[in-house]
Amino acid sequence: xxxxxxxxxxxxxxxxxxxxxxAVLEARLAxxxxxxxxxxxxxxxxxxxxxxxxxxxxxxxxxxxFPQLRDLVARQHSYECPEIVALEPREIAPAYRAWWEENxxxx
Numbered sequence: 019x020x021x022x023x024x025x026x027x028x029x030x031x032x033x034x035x036x037x038x039x040x041a042v043l044e045a046r047l048a049x050x051x052x053x054x055x056x057x058x059x060x061x062x063x064x065x066x067x068x069x070x071x072x073x074x075x076x077x078x079x080x081x082x083x084f085p086q087l088r089d090l091v092a093r094q095h096s097y098e099c100p101e102i103v104a105l106e107p108r109e110i111a112p113a114y115r116a117w118w119e120e121n122x123x124x125x
Contacts, residue, residue: 020080020119023104025087027075028059030096035073038094042077046123047087052076079104080122 025048029035032055039051054074061068079087081104088102110118 020082020122022107022110022115022118023079023081023084024107025075025077025079025084026101026103026105027077027091027095028057028072028101029075030070030072032073034094034096035075038091039075039077041090041094042079042087045086045090047083047090048077048079049118049121050078078118081106083122 027038029038032053035053035055039053042048042051052075054076057072057074059068059070059072077087084104091102092100
């Protein structure tokens with residue numbers, strides 16, 4: 019049984035986010051990818067405070083798929099240091115979890 023992970027990735031544009039989402043889904047590394055446009059990010063980069071508009075990807079994956087997912091996102095991404103953060107959900111509705119697991123490729 020896979021160990022669900024919600025992977026957060028930010029992208030520079032909706033086109034980049036769509037390209038990453040398609041690659042992840044085609045590789046069967048996730049059951050679903052949500053794109054949340056209009057994210058305003060504030061961060062420190064190379065010693066300076068920066069602000070940018072980004073798109074957040076919410077990727078429904080698994081711990082078993084994370085290494086491949088991480089590497090695929092890094093290859094597809096335009097950022098030198100992309101955000102790729104996996105969170106372990108504490109609780110998932112049983113029916114949704116069954117769908118999530120059914121739609122993941124093997125880890």
